[in-house]
Amino acid sequence: MKSDDAPMWNDPAEAQYVRELLQAGRQADVNYDVASGLTQHMARVKAGAALPHWARGGASIGTVVAWVAGPIVVAGVVAGVWLSQRQLQPMTSPVPSPAVQPMATPAPAVVAPQPAAAIQAAPSAPEQEPSIQRSNEAGSRKSLRSQAGAKSARAGLGSTGLGSTGLGSTGLGSSAKSHGGSTLAAVEPVRMASTAQPAAPNAAVAHAPSAGVALHDERASARKAIAAEAEQPAAVATDRQPTAAAQRKQESESRLEREMQMLAVAQRVLSSDPARALRLTTQGDKEFPSSMFSAEREQVGLLALVKLGRLDEARRIGQPFLAKYPNAPWSQRLRHALATGRIE
Amino acid sequence: MSIEGHLDSAELFRRHASFVANFLARMGVPRSDLDDLVQDVFLIAHRNNGYDPGPAKPTTYLAAIAFRAATTHRRKGKTRSFVKAADEVVSQAGDDRMSPERDADQKRHLALLDKALAALDEDKRAVFVMAELQGETVVAIAAGLGIPVDTAYSRLRAARQLFRAAAKELYGEPPASPAADTMQRVGT
Structure with missing residues (x-):
């Protein structure tokens, strides 16, 4: 019997069409624009964007509790009133005595104190x-x-961690806790x-x-x-005191955001305005040397050179660059551009 | 000083946004909603103070959040239908480097793949996608989802059976030329 860890796509015992489907799935790529997405992400983080509704546990759970508890409370009150009236009924029911005059039969006057107390209590009860x-x-x-x-505070964990924020049902809460308290409720x-x-x-x-x-x-x-x-x-x-470290972090984030924005704009205008894309990448290299986006910026600059018809220059710089990054997500596109002089 | 192996949300995004986007796509999220959901996933990762090394890998940790995002999104009725979603994703999934014939084959296979995946419930689908399409180990998947390893294996086994059955249903008897047969059955 085959091991559970052996992937189906590579298992000769699997039907050919099953393997083909899985191969297609493994090769599929939605071509997500990481640079642009990262710019958005940083902007959202900086703006303190609210979490999606499904990750906000507190309010929705409170609402659910209110919706569930409300009718129960009302039903309880109604049942209580009904039961109290039922218990009072024998006392309030007139004991008809043939000897008693009709005027005397309405017990309300006689038993008024008791029902009145009960009735007084009843309306106030709701x-x-x-x-x-x-x-x-x-x-x-x-x-x-x-x-x-x-x-949980003693344990260093938030009780309203992912578990109670709606992620718990997937077990994510416990997994998040396994990350040493890196829960949503941090x-x-x-x-x-x-x-x-x-x-x-x-x-x-x-x-x-x-x-x-x-x-x-x-x-x-x-x-x-x-x-x-x-x-x-x-x-x-103490935590809230602005520290030099926090200021440095803020500055670093602003720089990162600026760098990403420049890169995103360069990518966007690559086809329509390659000269501007090249300017932006050159400026980025000067402002942010050796940053985490250097390689991505370099490839945008090289594509801009190709687009501008400066193919020799692009090849001279691009060949060693591709040798350094042979398998980056953009390598194949750049290789093709340098080979054909066209950008796809 | 940063903890060794700790990844903040920006670094997580840079390294794994494509993984998350592809995972969401295979979970049936249409292309038009992918951007928003990817943002949601990484916003939550940010509020969680990023990723700290643990039993889960960064990918399975993010996939667990993405799984919740996808299921909530689907239950909210935002997903018009899995088939439409698949079509939309597929229409965007072409690879310019492929020949037109190969590209068309790839799209057809993806359409069928998403139909077969739609036969799985969300729990099984998440485990299956991570294990079979994204090459994660069952142990890492279990850690990411916060479920026992045995449960993860059990879901994977069940998902494989369902997937085989769904694929067989889509293809019928294994055809000589799956792509040609697929065209006829799917009517694409």
Whole structure:
């Protein structure tokens, strides 16, 4: 039996047409424009673009909870009112006594106090209960979240990592965690820590009256939690202080963005205005020598030379360049251009 | 100081954007939506602080995000249909370096490939595409998707069976000239 690791496309036991399909798939290339895409990506990063809706867990999960919990709460309230009325019914139902005058039979006057209390409670219930329940739910959710947050903060992981941002269903959450906390919620721990840690004293206070020793322990843990909370903002403040490293990073990103934009424009105008493309690549070489886009810029410049009819010059520079980069994504196109003098 | 092996999102983009775009295309995302989804994938990678070395390779790590992007995109109904998507992708997938005949063959094969892939559910399709078309190991795929290795093998085995059956359905009995037969069956 063939190994699971052996690819089908290379397996002689597979039907010829299956192998052909897979070969076609392996060779297919959508010719994605990386330089242009990277320019867009950097611009989006710089602009702080919002994550796609499916990667934003919090709001959508909250919405789902609200949609699910809402009807349940309403159903619960209605059922409660119905049950209370049902229980009251025997009391409110008139006990007809032949001896009693019709005027006396309407028990409402007699039993009014009881139903009134119940009825008074009933209308108020729909007004108060949902809010109370919601606040209780919110409280319990908050405390659960706090506990989870505290745990995950201790573990160095965000509980609202990819797992809870909609990626978790694919198991990506766990995979992302396996990257040592490089989860989507890498931005979350600070927020979670700040919400989680105040909960610790509350929890401690809630349990405090149980016993003297426990009270002592709880207070000690509460003090620790408060101390930790006090430390947290300091850490955040330290993180937010503009440092020389951050400034350097920002400058580096701006330079990278400019370089990519120049390259993207050069590629775009290669056919329509090769002279401009050549100018842009020459300028790029001066501004950004030995950058990560040097080779790609060089090939655009060489194509511009070909397009301008300066084929000898392009070949003189291009041959050693191609020897250096024989298998780059653009090598074949450049090789063809140098050979034929035409750009495809 | 950067961690050894760490890749920020710009470097990930530069190295693997083509991989992600091709993966999304094979997952049935039409060409017109590819750019947006590629951007989404790398924006999430950026928010994840890029890639840190781990059990998953950078490619399978990105593919896992792309997988989620593709499935959500499809469920949202943005994908008009897998067949249309395939046609659109195929129409853009020609290679100028090929002869016209070979180019036409390639496009026909791609159309059939995407139809056969459409027979797989999303989970199996993702594993199959990564393993069979993009040459990833099952262990790396499992790590990327965050699933047990046994599960990944199991999905791959099931996907292979389904793919064989779908290909056979498309081709019928293995023809002497698959391309010619394909033309007749697909009606392209």
